[in-house]
Amino acid sequence: MMMNTKANPISGKPSNSKLYTQENNPMSLNPDDYTDAKYHDPAHPFCIGCGKFASELEEFIDAAEANDMLSAEHYVRAEEGTYNRENGHFLCTPCYVKAGMPSGPRGWTAP
Numbered sequence: 001m002m003m004n005t006k007a008n009p010i011s012g013k014p015s016n017s018k019l020y021t022q023e024n025n026p027m028s029l030n031p032d033d034y035t036d037a038k039y040h041d042p043a044h045p046f047c048i049g050c051g052k053f054a055s056e057l058e059e060f061i062d063a064a065e066a067n068d069m070l071s072a073e074h075y076v077r078a079e080e081g082t083y084n085r086e087n088g089h090f091l092c093t094p095c096y097v098k099a100g101m102p103s104g105p106r107g108w109t110a111p
Protein backbone atom coordinates (compact mmCIF):
# COMPACT_ATOMS: atom_id res chain seq x y z
CA MET A 1 0.00 0.00 0.00
CA MET A 2 1.30 3.47 -0.96
CA MET A 3 1.79 6.13 1.66
CA ASN A 4 -0.36 9.14 1.04
CA THR A 5 1.94 12.16 1.42
CA LYS A 6 0.61 15.66 1.70
CA ALA A 7 2.81 17.38 -0.84
CA ASN A 8 1.58 20.50 -2.57
CA PRO A 9 0.26 19.22 -5.91
CA ILE A 10 1.40 22.35 -7.76
CA SER A 11 4.92 22.99 -6.50
CA GLY A 12 5.61 19.47 -5.31
CA LYS A 13 6.93 20.93 -2.04
CA PRO A 14 5.24 20.11 1.23
CA SER A 15 3.09 23.08 2.15
CA ASN A 16 4.13 24.32 5.57
CA SER A 17 2.86 27.87 5.12
CA LYS A 18 -0.53 28.99 6.31
CA LEU A 19 -0.09 32.57 5.17
CA TYR A 20 -2.85 32.34 2.63
CA THR A 21 -5.38 29.65 1.93
CA GLN A 22 -7.48 29.16 -1.16
CA GLU A 23 -10.29 30.88 0.74
CA ASN A 24 -8.53 33.98 2.00
CA ASN A 25 -5.98 34.53 -0.73
CA PRO A 26 -7.63 37.12 -2.93
CA MET A 27 -5.20 36.81 -5.81
CA SER A 28 -4.15 33.16 -5.60
CA LEU A 29 -0.48 33.92 -5.13
CA ASN A 30 1.47 30.77 -4.40
CA PRO A 31 2.24 31.13 -0.67
CA ASP A 32 5.39 29.04 -1.13
CA ASP A 33 6.85 31.94 -3.08
CA TYR A 34 6.34 34.36 -0.21
CA THR A 35 7.78 32.61 2.80
CA ASP A 36 10.75 34.98 3.21
CA ALA A 37 10.54 37.18 6.32
CA LYS A 38 10.85 40.32 4.21
CA TYR A 39 7.33 39.68 2.89
CA HIS A 40 5.90 39.67 6.42
CA ASP A 41 7.51 42.76 7.88
CA PRO A 42 5.05 45.42 9.05
CA ALA A 43 7.74 48.05 8.44
CA HIS A 44 7.69 47.21 4.72
CA PRO A 45 4.08 46.97 3.54
CA PHE A 46 3.64 44.35 0.83
CA CYS A 47 0.72 44.09 -1.63
CA ILE A 48 -0.25 40.43 -1.64
CA GLY A 49 -2.19 41.00 -4.86
CA CYS A 50 0.58 42.03 -7.22
CA GLY A 51 3.50 40.98 -5.04
CA LYS A 52 5.00 44.46 -4.79
CA PHE A 53 6.16 46.54 -1.87
CA ALA A 54 4.54 49.92 -1.19
CA SER A 55 7.84 51.54 -2.14
CA GLU A 56 7.46 50.05 -5.66
CA LEU A 57 3.92 51.26 -6.28
CA GLU A 58 3.50 54.66 -7.90
CA GLU A 59 0.04 55.07 -6.39
CA PHE A 60 1.56 55.25 -2.90
CA ILE A 61 4.73 57.08 -3.86
CA ASP A 62 2.54 59.85 -5.32
CA ALA A 63 0.14 59.79 -2.35
CA ALA A 64 3.05 60.11 0.08
CA GLU A 65 4.37 63.13 -1.80
CA ALA A 66 0.94 64.74 -1.99
CA ASN A 67 0.50 64.27 1.76
CA ASP A 68 3.98 65.38 2.78
CA MET A 69 4.84 61.96 4.13
CA LEU A 70 8.33 60.56 4.29
CA SER A 71 7.70 57.56 2.05
CA ALA A 72 5.12 55.33 0.40
CA GLU A 73 5.63 52.91 3.29
CA HIS A 74 4.73 55.59 5.82
CA TYR A 75 1.66 56.45 3.79
CA VAL A 76 0.39 52.85 3.64
CA ARG A 77 1.00 52.32 7.35
CA ALA A 78 -0.91 55.49 8.24
CA GLU A 79 -3.69 55.62 5.65
CA GLU A 80 -4.25 52.32 3.86
CA GLY A 81 -7.40 50.61 5.11
CA THR A 82 -6.39 47.11 3.99
CA TYR A 83 -3.00 47.30 5.74
CA ASN A 84 -2.54 44.46 8.23
CA ARG A 85 -0.40 45.66 11.15
CA GLU A 86 0.55 42.10 12.09
CA ASN A 87 2.27 41.08 8.88
CA GLY A 88 2.46 44.26 6.77
CA HIS A 89 0.18 42.92 4.04
CA PHE A 90 -2.21 45.16 2.13
CA LEU A 91 -3.87 45.39 -1.27
CA CYS A 92 -3.14 48.29 -3.61
CA THR A 93 -6.16 49.86 -5.31
CA PRO A 94 -6.18 47.77 -8.54
CA CYS A 95 -5.67 44.55 -6.55
CA TYR A 96 -8.42 45.52 -4.11
CA VAL A 97 -10.81 46.05 -7.01
CA LYS A 98 -9.74 42.75 -8.60
CA ALA A 99 -10.33 40.96 -5.29
CA GLY A 100 -13.94 42.16 -5.39
CA MET A 101 -13.51 45.06 -2.94
CA PRO A 102 -13.78 42.94 0.23
CA SER A 103 -15.25 44.64 3.29
CA GLY A 104 -16.23 43.75 6.81
CA PRO A 105 -18.08 45.23 9.78
CA ARG A 106 -14.81 46.60 11.19
CA GLY A 107 -13.12 47.09 7.85
CA TRP A 108 -11.07 44.55 5.95
CA THR A 109 -7.36 43.92 6.20
CA ALA A 110 -5.28 41.73 3.95
CA PRO A 111 -4.64 38.21 5.31
Ligand SMILES: [Zn+2]
Nearest residue numbers: 047050092095
Ligand atom coordinates in the same frame (compact mmCIF):
# COMPACT_ATOMS: atom_id res chain seq x y z
ZN1 LIG B 1 -1.28 45.22 -5.77
